[in-house]
Amino acid sequence: MDIADVTMVDVLRAVADPIRLRIVQVLADGRPHGKCGEHWDFGVHKSTMTHHFRILREAGLTHTVVSGRTHTIELRRSELDARFPGLIDALTAG
């Protein structure tokens, strides 16, 4: 999905959920994270996390990179920062 096709409302809908907001806050470091990593110990079922990861990807916030049997997820940080200045910073502040 081209970042130009992502609207601010798309982004806000995607992060307007406690778990997805926390995922984005973790991913805000800009690095790739394994989908099964220790970061995601949010007390919900793996299938729930998969659901949230998919919503973030389909909304255009993240990329998933598949390499062999490893899936990593990363925030499209630089693209999001260029299109929505200050938004990711604001979501991770405080």
Place this chain on the structure above:
Amino acid sequence: MDIADVTMVDVLRAVADPIRLRIVQVLADGRPHGKCGEHWDFGVHKSTMTHHFRILREAGLTHTVVSGRTHTIELRRSELDARFPGLIDALTAG
């Protein structure tokens, strides 16, 4: 509603809608606006605007001031800026 009781997810849910996001962008000037003002010519019915105004107020983003027969709405700008640094700016950027 005490601003300390407003969560970031509450705010994001409230603005994750095209009309409510535009309302917040107009109110971001920090001034009181009449509820029937020319700002709100969004092509939707007055009752729809009333619905959106109520959601914003109940989420803790705005105050309504009733003075005689005049209702004005204003963003709790300084409180929101203190609690969620940079968020309102990011919503109004671009």
